[in-house]
Amino acid sequence: DVKVTQSSRYLVKRTGEKVFLECVQDMDHENMFWYRQDPGLGLRLIYFSYDVKMKEKGDIPEGYSVSREKKERFSLILESASTNQTSMYLCASSFPPVRSEAFFGQGTRLTVV
């Protein structure tokens, strides 16, 4: 079974903190994605990566950065957390091309206070 594992289910952080969300996949997928999910807004793409050291901006990259030093790991970084970044964060991975089944992690619910 494909497994995409996000390091935390729930996180509470303070405004201004630097926050790291970690995602690891065990299927040797080239593609990895970070989404945020908010009620009524669906899933919005923050950043994605097609390979190690590669990253591309999605639709809402502001306030976020990413790191992909190893193929299996894709990290989302909130440089200075703000209350409007309170959300559910979902990591996904897939084989290329993008038009293929993506496997999602269970999500990290981040609350910024």
Next chain:
Amino acid sequence: GESVGLHLPTLSVQEGDNSIINCAYSNSASDYFIWYKQESGKGPQFIIDIRSNMDKRQGQRVTVLLNKTVKHLSLQIAATQPGDSAVYFCAENTSNRDDKIIFGKGTRLHILP
């Protein structure tokens, strides 16, 4: 179908009946479509996909219909079961924007006993 504002549209269906979940997609150039199911507390899970050269595709208890003329996609679930209770997302991709899958806002399927 697609939601407006912060509230997910909800479809309530009697157990054993067929469910039809609708989705209006945004880009007439989109040529690949996917349905995902998200159960409470979990990440989205791939159900079925369809390419624009088809207007119907069947899986196990699920059928996806594509009407490109009116940019409409539907997911039909036969003999709905309690385990089908979830939020369902349609997603689209275009071959000239092969880097992104764009998700809809989701529809909640509620199963009545």
